[in-house]
Amino acid sequence: MSGGDGVLRKARPGFRWSDVDLLAYKDEGSAPFKSVSRQTLFGGEGLEGELRYFEIEPSGHSTLERHEHRHAVVILRGRGQCLVGDEILAVAPHDLLAIPSWTWHQFRANAGETLGFLCLVNRNRDKPQLPGEADLTSLRADPAIAAFLDEA
């Protein structure tokens, strides 16, 4: 029941935490992404939700993907954009994003700032689906989405 038992994990500079590992976002080569890290803040026995902190360096982006499970996102640092379905949404600190089931989504740190956010998911969830050629063609039919996906 002491802090040392993991009850309290202090914030450290740079959006790191004591006793929380900085992990790769995904296995290299498993899906397209750029400059993203992952820290699991809460999860495991007794909690049906899992709370992760993702950070995207300037010009980086998460994987364009969709899945059945929902994302509940709280932006913690920086500005950027998120594609959700057919909309490109500008996000800033403390904004809330609810990503519905089976909706294509991608975060981009495209405002010259590091973009960091909490993401709540169900502990038991399905694996993400990557877009096929037909999906990409359909998304790219919107010039704004094509430009978003092509940003460096």
Add this chain to the structure above:
Amino acid sequence: MSGGDGVLRKARPGFRWSDVDLLAYKDEGSAPFKSVSRQTLFGGEGLEGELRYFEIEPSGHSTLERHEHRHAVVILRGRGQCLVGDEILAVAPHDLLAIPSWTWHQFRANAGETLGFLCLVNRNRDKPQLPGEADLTSLRADPAIAAFLDEA
């Protein structure tokens, strides 16, 4: 799929959000507490977790209680203290607190600052238990805890 459908809810000044109601922490008279508000940021169908934002004004405190369900807390603003079991822990922005099952806990905004935090719980959870006389006597046997509980 538009922001208007609740996908994006923008942060507003003062830790408020578009389309998020500011609620009483609990029904008045249901349990002892002081100067606490509650906003439910995420919950409902498809999510097994519920993410709430609680805010305690300076000198306020949450209810001293315990329950089977776990709390996963991320401090968002201000400093204060939290009693967890037999420990009084100082908390500051972005600190993480994991409150185990059946552990007495109480937050106090006792540093002259508004204390605000995210709290993740299971959507399906048990109701909190309040301490009886014997529990309070046992907690107050520690002078530091007695002083904590008596703070204005």
